[in-house]
Amino acid sequence: MKNKRFVSFVIKLILFTLVGSFFAWSFKSGYYQLIMDDAEGFIFLLKQHINMVLLSSLLAILLAIPMGILVTRPKFQKLQWLFMNTANLGQTIPSLAILALAMTWMGIGFKPAVFALFLYSLLPILRNTVAGIKSIDPDLLDAAKGIGYTPAQILLKIELPNAAYPIMAGIRTAVVINIGTAALAYLVGGGGLGDWIFTGIMMRDNSYLLSGAIPVTLLALLADQLIRFIEKLVISKGLRQTVTVSD
Amino acid sequence: MKKILSFTVLIALMVSLLSACSSEDDTSASASDKKVVVGAKNFTEQFVLSKILAIYLKENGFEVEEKNNMASQVVRQALENKQVDLYWEYTGTSLVNYNKLDPLSDSVEAYEKVKEVDKENGLVWLDQSPLNNTYTLMMREEKAKELGIESISDLAAYLNDGNKLSLGADAEFATRPDGIKGVEKAYGFKFGSSNIKKMDVGLFYQALRDGQVDVATGFSTDSRIKAFNLVNLVDDKNFFPAYNAGITIHEKTLEKYPELEELLKPLAEKINTETMTDLNYQVDIEEKSETEVARTWLTENGLIEE
Numbered sequence: 001m002k003n004k005r006f007v008s009f010v011i012k013l014i015l016f017t018l019v020g021s022f023f024a025w026s027f028k029s030g031y032y033q034l035i036m037d038d039a040e041g042f043i044f045l046l047k048q049h050i051n052m053v054l055l056s057s058l059l060a061i062l063l064a065i066p067m068g069i070l071v072t073r074p075k076f077q078k079l080q081w082l083f084m085n086t087a088n089l090g091q092t093i094p095s096l097a098i099l100a101l102a103m104t105w106m107g108i109g110f111k112p113a114v115f116a117l118f119l120y121s122l123l124p125i126l127r128n129t130v131a132g133i134k135s136i137d138p139d140l141l142d143a144a145k146g147i148g149y150t151p152a153q154i155l156l157k158i159e160l161p162n163a164a165y166p167i168m169a170g171i172r173t174a175v176v177i178n179i180g181t182a183a184l185a186y187l188v189g190g191g192g193l194g195d196w197i198f199t200g201i202m203m204r205d206n207s208y209l210l211s212g213a214i215p216v217t218l219l220a221l222l223a224d225q226l227i228r229f230i231e232k233l234v235i236s237k238g239l240r241q242t243v244t245v246s247d
Numbered sequence: 248m249k250k251i252l253s254f255t256v257l258i259a260l261m262v263s264l265l266s267a268c269s270s271e272d273d274t275s276a277s278a279s280d281k282k283v284v285v286g287a288k289n290f291t292e293q294f295v296l297s298k299i300l301a302i303y304l305k306e307n308g309f310e311v312e313e314k315n316n317m318a319s320q321v322v323r324q325a326l327e328n329k330q331v332d333l334y335w336e337y338t339g340t341s342l343v344n345y346n347k348l349d350p351l352s353d354s355v356e357a358y359e360k361v362k363e364v365d366k367e368n369g370l371v372w373l374d375q376s377p378l379n380n381t382y383t384l385m386m387r388e389e390k391a392k393e394l395g396i397e398s399i400s401d402l403a404a405y406l407n408d409g410n411k412l413s414l415g416a417d418a419e420f421a422t423r424p425d426g427i428k429g430v431e432k433a434y435g436f437k438f439g440s441s442n443i444k445k446m447d448v449g450l451f452y453q454a455l456r457d458g459q460v461d462v463a464t465g466f467s468t469d470s471r472i473k474a475f476n477l478v479n480l481v482d483d484k485n486f487f488p489a490y491n492a493g494i495t496i497h498e499k500t501l502e503k504y505p506e507l508e509e510l511l512k513p514l515a516e517k518i519n520t521e522t523m524t525d526l527n528y529q530v531d532i533e534e535k536s537e538t539e540v541a542r543t544w545l546t547e548n549g550l551i552e553e
Contacts, residue, residue, distance in 0.1 A: 041440040108415075108446060108454045189415065189446035189454060198445075199418035208422070 021055035026210055027078065034196070034211040048110075049192035052182050053223075056114045057175050065167065069155065070128025084130065089125040095120060095181050103188045111192030117182055121174035128170025132163030161236055172224060178221040183212070192219040193219075257435060263375040267270040281504060282310040286322045286331035289315075291537075292380065292468055295526050296335040296492065298541035300512065306551040307510060319344065327368060329454055332500040335509075336372075337380060341365060350488030354379065357489040373500050373511050374494035382420070382487045383479040384430070384456060391478050398481035402462065403436035414441045415451035415460035422434035425488070427464065433486040438462075452477070469528040493519070517548050 026032065033041045071080040072122075098119055102112035136159060139175035144158045160167075193212045200209025273524055283304060287297035301311045314331055323345055325331040338357040342348045343428060346364050351357040358375045358414075365372060384399055396402050406412060421443055431437050444460055451463035456475040465472065472492040492510055501507060522544075527542045545551045 038440075044441050107457055107460045108450060109444065169356045186418065186445060187447040187450075189444045189450065189459070191444070195418060196389045202417070203422060204424075223271040 016170070020144050027213075029047045030213070031210040032206045034207050035215075037220045042211070042215075045164070045191060045193050045195055045212075046219075048190075049179075049182055049194075049219070050182065052110065052113055052117060052185060052192055053175065053178050054192060056117035057121050057171075057178055058184075059114075059124055059176060061171060064122050064125035064170075065129050068126050069095075069159075072130055072133045072159075080130065084127070087126050090119050095184060096187070097190050099184060108189040110190050112188050113182070113185035113192075117178050117185075118136045120181060121178050121189055124174040124177070125167070125170040128166045128173075129163065132170075133159050136162045138149030161239065165231070165239065166233045168227065168234060172231075175227060176220045179216060179223060212216075264538065267438050268387045280310065281308060282312070283332040283500065283504070284312045284314055284330065286311070286317060286334035287315045288317060288322055288334075291470070291527050291530050292523060294537045295523075295530060295540055296518070298537045299518075299545060300333070300494065300511075302538070302541055303511075303514060303550060306545075325496055326370060326495060329499060331497075333494055333496035334494050336495040337490040337492055337518055338375065339381065339488045341495075343488070352485045352488050354489040354491050358493065358504050365495065367497075369498050370500050371496050373494040373496060374509060374515040375491045376515040376517075378468070378492040378523050379490055379520050380466055380468045380492065380523070380534050381482075381490040382426075383465050383482070384414075385452075385463050385465045385472060385477045385479055387455060387458070388476045388478050390461065391480070396480065398483040399430065399434050399486070400483050402480060403434040406438070411442060412438070412461040413464040414438045414446055414458075415444050415446060415454045417451070417464075418445050419449045421445050428547065430486055433484055447461060449460060468523040468527055469530040470524065473524055473528045474532045492523075508514070513548075513550055517550075 058147075065082060070076050071083050076215040088210040094102075095116060099112060102115045106115060133144030140156060140158060140162070144154050149157065152212045182192050183197050186194035186198045193216050196208045197216070200206065200212060283303070285291040285297050285301045297315060299312065301313050303497070304311050314325070317325065319340060321330060322334055325343075326334060338348050338354070338361050342357060342363045342364075343350050346361070350359070351360060354375070358372065362372045384402070388398060391397065394405060396405055402412070414427065416427055422428070427438070427443065444454070446454065450461065452465060452469065452471040452475060454460045455463040455477060456471075463477075465477075465479075471477070472479065480504055493515060496507065521530070525537075526540055526544060529535045542551075546553050
């Protein structure tokens with residue numbers, strides 16, 4: 001056990017040194033100078049990027065969670081495969097193709113980008129919501145019924161709290177993927193930090209490329225940590241212990 | 248021993264092949280059998296231009312072989328190696344891409360410069376045509392009329408009065424110093440970074456048509472300018488580099504057929520930017536064949552008989 005820990009510590013150390021030296025090298029080469037020189041432009045693109053991610057993720061959460069709850073109700077359980085397969089199918093279409101399709105009837109700019117990102121975020125949240133609710137011990141539900149809980153009470157007091165962890169994990173996956181995919185919004189004039197990434201590619205200019213790509217990466221890491229923090233607030237203490245073990 | 252024998256046979260074979268080639272050259276030099284290879288790059292305008300050239304030469308007693316659909320660098324290489332005898336090239340492309348020089352915005356200056364530098368490469372530029380396929384800023388026709396904007400100077404004045412317009416461009420043009428930043432500097436105005444919408448190459452024509460942006464960058468002979476009712480703003484300070492078309496020909500070919508210089512003059516004279524946009528439109532939007540478009544244009548201009 002101690003040995004294993006030591007090895008993982010060494011690997012971590014090597015990785016962190018590599019990342020650190022990459023940052024030092026790129027800083028030294030002045031690859032982030034652009035962020036300082038064009039701070040106004042950077043903030044503008046960053047805001048666009050965040051707006052796109054926030055709006056599309058929010059819409060996806062608002063639709064996918066109720067949808068997940070709906071298809072796990074006994075009445076609608078038959079429809080579950082339909083919803084899941086539709087969402088699965090959506091995920092198999094390449095993100096570029098969704099962008100192009102959205103563009104044909106939503107025009108160019110912010111709207112088609114948000115729509116495509118929204119579609120892309122639906123599946124992870126929906127799948128995790130359904131899986132989370134289905135994984136609850138039936139005995140627990142029987143007990144709840146036995147002490148006279150109404151179906152609404154069962155949902156709010158038993159099912160959702162118990163499924164909170166997988167649901168939050170789904171949201172986390174969706175948002176992190178979303179932040180990376182949002183870089184493609186440039187292609188349809190949606191803006192965001194993808195503008196700089198594509199400028200870097202087109203002009204073979206590393207300072208544009210890195211000034212766009214690194215903030216996107218950091219943004220994804222930050223969002224991941226933020227949602228982990230929210231997770232802690234949302235999931236009740238008693239449940240958290242069991243899930244941290246399985247994590 | 249066997250090896251030496253087969254080697255000699257091989258050499259003999261190669262020599263005879265080579266002499267066969269040169270003898271063929273001799274026959275083609277005779278006036279009765281005039282033969283040229285016409286090249287073209289890989290976009291509509293080039294297809295039409297090379298068709299015009301090919302049909303015109305055929306009608307004037309040449310045997311013409313056409314080699315179309317080559318990448319810019321490839322067709323140029325083919326001309327230098329004399330696999331192609333002549334094709335339409337653009338002055339700006341030759342300056343910047345092949346000769347690694349700075350672009351020149353003055354048509355005449357650019358033409359004189361390429362004529363001079365390409366001479367060292369063994370290539371001759373025949374007369375340049377007024378056709379200038381350069382960068383352009385476009386607006387919707389009605390919007391431009393409504394705001395009274397005809398030139399980039401008008402646009403600059405309008406924006407400097409405190410009005411706002413958005414611009415659609417691809418990432419490259421929006422960032423290159425000889426792109427939008429250069430335009431802003433030369434004319435003394437600013438769109439402002441929040442008003443510049445960057446998107447994939449070519450989408451801005453559609454974006455402009457649909458009113459998603461007010462101004463867009465483009466290429467001056469693109470058929471969509473006509474199809475979407477757009478106008479090119481006049482570059483009254485001659486900021487954009489000149490991309491005038493002209494026929495480039497290998498010097499050996501011209502030595503062989505010196506009459507080509509006079510013969511091809513009217514082609515260069517008669518094809519201008521408006522004509523070209525129209526011809527591109529007929530092919531891209533009306534879906535006519537390049538041959539049909541080229542032939543009609545030649546007969547309408549009295550260059551060939553029907």
